[in-house]
Amino acid sequence: IQRRISSGARLIELGSGVGVVGTYLSAIGSQVLLTDLSTLVENAIEPNLVRNEKIMASTSTISSSDEYSCPWWIAPDGIRLGKGWANCTPLDWTVPLDEQLTKDQSSSIDFIIASDVVFLASMMNSLLHTVDTIFNASASNNPSFILSFQRRDAKDGEGSAAFTTVDGVIAAV
Numbered sequence: 544i545q546r547r548i549s550s551g552a553r554l555i556e557l558g559s560g561v562g563v564v565g566t567y568l569s570a571i572g573s574q575v576l577l578t579d580l581s582t583l584v585e586n587a588i589e590p591n592l593v594r595n596e597k598i599m600a601s602t603s604t605i606s607s608s609d610e611y612s613c614p615w616w617i618a619p620d621g622i623r624l625g626k627g628w629a630n631c632t633p634l635d636w637t638v639p640l641d642e643q644l645t646k647d648q649s650s651s652i653d654f655i656i657a658s659d660v661v662f663l664a665s666m667m668n669s670l671l672h673t674v675d676t677i678f679n680a681s682a683s684n685n686p687s688f689i690l691s692f693q694r695r696d697a698k699d700g701e702g703s704a705a706f707t708t709v710d711g712v713i714a715a716v
Contacts, residue, residue: 544687548573551627552653553616553684557634557673558660562588566595568656570625574614576648578634588631596622616651636669640676652681658691 548554549572556565556577565577565588577588600623613621617630634643641649655677661667674688 544689548654549626551614553614553651554654554656555648555652555677557636557655557657557670559583559588559631560659562591562629562631564656564658565629565631566592566624569627569629570595570599572626573654574617574621574627575629576617577629577631579631580635581633584631584633592622592624592629592631595624599623599625616647634673636666636673640673640680646680649677649680651684652677652686653684655686655688657689659693661690661692 548568552573554565554568554573554575556568556575557579559565559577559579560583562577565575569575577592578584579588613619613623614628617628621628621630632644632648634640655674657670657674661670678686678688
């Protein structure tokens with residue numbers, strides 16, 4: 544997986560927050576579309592991508608022969624970060640995917656990344672529906688889904704009405 548991710552794989556990150564994971568994945572060589580609610584995209588992810596572009600450009604060891612144009616599926620506003628590319632767009636899991644992403648974006652995915660995004664039980668179905676829609680749209684790529692999850696149960700073996708549990712994530716998948 545690491546070799547594929549660092550060799551130009553096309554990734555969509557769901558629930559990017561401030562963009563730490565997607566920025567890192569881009570810096571090591573992926574093409575990443577970072578997504579979250581519009582307020583986070585506008586006020587956190589996009590400004591952070593621009594800041595990191597400036598920082599990485601000033602410290603880059605990539606030669607001009609390594610440069611290539613922005614990948615078509617995240618163009619025209621893709622940002623070069625390290626060895627890869629990134630762009631961001633709003634994505635609300637409760638709104639149909641085809642109303643938010645272009646066909647090129649939703650059908651070009653190699654990996655779906657979601658890091659610490661399902662802390663509320665009420666979010667699980669929307670997340671999994673979005674993942675299923677991307678799987679179907681990108682079926683020819685046979686995408687993989689990578690989900691990291693932080694336990695927020697009150698105690699081992701005790702469920703919570705608001706917070707999802709490890710058992711809840713496993714049962715939903």
